[in-house]
Amino acid sequence: MELPCIISSRKFLLKGNDILAIFQKHFRIKYYEDFVADSPGQRHQNDEEIEGILLVPIRDMFGYINDEKFICLFPNLKIVATPSTGYSHVDVQMLNRRGIKVSNIVTSMITNTTAKFGFGLMLALARNIHRGMHAYLNEDFNWCTYLMVNSGSLLMDSTLGIVGMGRIGYQIAERAAAFKMKIVYHNRTQRSKEDEERVNAKYCQNLEELLRTSDHVMLTVPLSDKTKSMIGARELKLMKPNAAIINISRGDVIDQDALIEALNNNTIQGAALDVTTPEPLPPDHPLLKMSNVIVTPHAAGDTVETLYVKFQICLENIKAAIEGRPVPNEIKL
Structure with a gap:
């Protein structure tokens, strides 16, 4: 046959x-x-x-x-x-x-892999690992050490804001709890009290509250009409100047032009993006030239x-x- x-x-x-x-x-x-x-x-x-x-x-x-x-x-x-x-x-x-x-x-295997990758991006961004590597490659060892020691931040006691507390978002929260981070989250629906208590997470009914209080903002929402460009110029201005944003959802969740402007103006400190618009970015794209940005090729769930x-x-x-x-x-x- x-x-x-x-x-x-x-x-x-x-x-x-x-x-x-x-x-x-x-x-x-x-x-x-x-x-x-x-x-x-x-x-x-x-x-x-x-x-x-x-x-x-x-x-x-x-x-x-x-x-x-x-x-x-x-x-x-x-x-x-x-x-x-x-x-x-x-x-x-x-x-x-x-x-x-x-x-x-x-x-669940892919959920776990994606969550680990997202958390890894946050760690790399917080400790300026990418900037240290670039300085090292440019044979500026002293500047590399300065960047990583004096400009990096500890995750302990900092606040992680998770936008989209689904399967991936919750696994990121579990890892953040182990690092003794404070966790806030914004979701279409509030998770059960048991889920919240397990990771010591606080529910933010509106996105604005999360953005104002977070040191790290992790995006794990699916792309839809409601989430497209949900992070734009207005939302970025609500964030702390020393805050960073990590996107492992879809590129269109962020208004990319607004993000570039916010990074150039030091409205926020940095960004780690596993997803962009388009994919891949052209070699001369501004995001690829910024020292405070990590870009990876939509690989969070792939091993x-x-x-x-x-x-x-x-x-x-x-x-x-x-x-x-x-x-x-x-x-x-």
């Missing part, structure tokens, strides 16, 4: 784990690059074999997935599976309207182990949709 056919990307390989080989045991794979060739005459038309799309994290693939004309090429498409928790990059409503399911991944788990979950989601079974991680709006 012939295996079902899905679309992926030619870049679908992971060092240390041959994910492609695992998928090839269950599916025949065609490559989306073949459907978006430069020459219009090379574009495929109505490929009835395709039943699933694995939306690997290749930025230029996202635009095609949300192009209904592209999706129309595959009349038997049953599912688009994204190996991420967030799904703001997928037009779920358009796909659902065409009878196509969309799935994401939810696993060799977690990537393997992500794609295994995607495989199970795609198999379920093709076989007509309930999709374990289907996104239902």
Whole structure:
């Protein structure tokens, strides 16, 4: 019996784990690059074999997935599976309207990995590790020591404000409690008293209160119409001048132009960003030239182990949709 056919990307390989080989045991794979060739005459038309799309994290693939004309090429498409928790990059409503399911991944392993990465960014920013490294590379050892000793701050007794106390936010709070930090949080709904007491966290009903009192602001909210640009010029001005902001959610949660201005004007002390708009930033982008900014390539949830788990979950989601079974991680709006 012939295996079902899905679309992926030619870049679908992971060092240390041959994910492609695992998928090839269950599916025949065609490559989306073949459907978006430069020459219009090379574009495929109505490929009835395709039943699933694995939306690997290749930025230029996202635009095609949300192009209904592209999706129309595959009349038997049953599912688009994204190996991420967030799904703001997928037009779920358009796909659902065409009878196509969309799935994401939810696993405690990735939650834990992301929380550790976010906390690590806060530690690096607080102790000026990035600035010390740059000074060291420039052979200015004395200045490097000055930066890290005299400009760094201790986390103990400082206040961490967590915007979005979901699974990731709560795990960050657990780590902060171990560092004897004061914890405040802002969320759509207040967590249980037991949850709050476990990490000694105080609920802030409004974001403004959190921003005024926090030394470190950690963003862990999902991207939505309500959270897009939720941190703008007004919000940044509410923060302490010696405060820092860490974003491990989505780039669009922060008004990036306002952030650049705030950093240039010393409205806040620094920023650590695992997510930006766009991704990646162009090499000449102002954020990449600032000594008080850490930028990482949207990697908070990614290790060799977690990537393997992500794609295994995607495989199970795609198999379920093709076989007509309930999709374990289907996104239902």
